[in-house]
Amino acid sequence: MIVGILGAGQLGQMLGLAGRRLGLKFRFLSPDADAPAGKFAELIVADYENEAALAHFAEGLDVATYEFESIPAASVRYIAEKVPTFPPPLALETAQDRANEKSCFERLKIPTAAFAAVDSMRDTREALERIGVPAVLKSRRFGYDGKGQAVLLSRQDMGTAWVKVGAVPSIIESFVKFSRELSIIAVRSRTGEMAFYPLVENHHSEGILRFSLAPAPNISREIQLQAEEYATRVMNDLDYIGVLAIEFFETPDGLVANEMAPRVHNTGHWTIEGADTSQFENHLRAIAGLPLGSTDMGGAAGMVNVIGTEPNIERLRELSDVHVHMYGKAPAPRRKLGHITVTADDLDGVRSGVARLRGALAR
Ligand code: AMP
Numbered sequence: 267m268i269v270g271i272l273g274a275g276q277l278g279q280m281l282g283l284a285g286r287r288l289g290l291k292f293r294f295l296s297p298d299a300d301a302p303a304g305k306f307a308e309l310i311v312a313d314y315e316n317e318a319a320l321a322h323f324a325e326g327l328d329v330a331t332y333e334f335e336s337i338p339a340a341s342v343r344y345i346a347e348k349v350p351t352f353p354p355p356l357a358l359e360t361a362q363d364r365a366n367e368k369s370c371f372e373r374l375k376i377p378t379a380a381f382a383a384v385d386s387m388r389d390t391r392e393a394l395e396r397i398g399v400p401a402v403l404k405s406r407r408f409g410y411d412g413k414g415q416a417v418l419l420s421r422q423d424m425g426t427a428w429v430k431v432g433a434v435p436s437i438i439e440s441f442v443k444f445s446r447e448l449s450i451i452a453v454r455s456r457t458g459e460m461a462f463y464p465l466v467e468n469h470h471s472e473g474i475l476r477f478s479l480a481p482a483p484n485i486s487r488e489i490q491l492q493a494e495e496y497a498t499r500v501m502n503d504l505d506y507i508g509v510l511a512i513e514f515f516e517t518p519d520g521l522v523a524n525e526m527a528p529r530v531h532n533t534g535h536w537t538i539e540g541a542d543t544s545q546f547e548n549h550l551r552a553i554a555g556l557p558l559g560s561t562d563m564g565g566a567a568g569m570v571n572v573i574g575t576e577p578n579i580e581r582l583r584e585l586s587d588v589h590v591h592m593y594g595k596a597p598a599p600r601r602k603l604g605h606i607t608v609t610a611d612d613l614d615g616v617r618s619g620v621a622r623l624r625g626a627l628a629r
Pocket of ligand 1 (some may be wrong): 394409413447
């Protein structure tokens with residue numbers, strides 16, 4: 267079976283590695299000739315809008331998917347006309363635009379911050395009357411790792427916030443007072459089978475995910491089931507196939523959905539060593555129509571992102587139960603260069619492992 271993947275970054279690389287165990291072959295398309303996944307599989311180097319390249323990419327594929335959220339939806343639709351393509355283009359269009367995404371949550375009665383779509387300063391001023399401060403202004407499209415966002419503490423912040431997000435179509439939403447950030451990685455296969463990993467606790471700084479703990483500490487059965495129910499609603503509604511990540515804020519009133527990603531997700535990287543089946547293998551199983559693998563985890567796991575600068579790998583390897591994944595990317599400020607997973611029997615072991623690792627990375 268040949269799987270085509272649009273995008274060839276680290277997510278594609280890890281999909282390719284997982285797919286080897288399933289005997290799958292891969293073809294990638296990316297505009298970047300040095301993309302990580304191109305190092306071990308066929309890579310077509312072309313822009314995502316290049317129709318001739320897309321046609322060439324689609325030829326002979328059994329199934330197609332994508333690993334990058336900013337791929338033009340029209341290109342994914344073009345591929346979907348030729349080859350079964352999952353997650354369905356509608357899921358990508360929903361997740362690519364924060365207004366669509368929020369409307370989807372609202373329609374499915376999944377709690378989310380009050381919001382309004384705004385196209386101008388005037389819209390923003392009007393919406394702010396209703397939503398109040400503090401509020402967050404976010405560009406509707408192409409926002410990631412905290413880019414295209416501004417917090418408004420008072421109405422006076424509106425002008426600077428509008429300029430900061432780039433004066434583009436945006437949403438303004440109320441600021442959620444949360445105790446922590448959680449995410450669920452869910453998967454639905456071509457047969458409708460579903461599986462869920464335990465909720466994960468995520469720690470961001472400067473808008474970038476720094477580390478995750480799995481399972482998230484002190485999660486009641488009700489909260490886990492609530493997250494699974496919300497993911498089920500989204501997946502059934504969108505006729506979703508593949509891995510879906512939903513990020514939540516935990517509040518005293520329960521989970522509040524922040525955003526979703528129609529792809530394998532950074533907060534699920536721990537599953538490679540920490541769960542019976544990784545999110546990457548389960549994504550491939552889902553889109554290939556294979557039975558899903560168990561999402562059980564034996565103990566606990568932590569994942570620390572390597573950001574910006576190359577660490578001393580030899581030193582890290584000396585730590586026990588540590589698994590280093592470097593993506594082969596050139597160092598650059600704020601760039602995710604790799605991740606490291608720590609496994610332990612319980613969360614205490616993981617917490618101390620994560621602390622040791624973060625210490626070693628800071629040196
Ligand atoms: P996002 O790109 O939507 O994931 O936002 C990046 C980060 O900004 C989140 O992980 C939160 O830490 C913070 N954030 C985003 N939206 C809100 C909100 N409505 N209220 C409070 N914090 C937020």
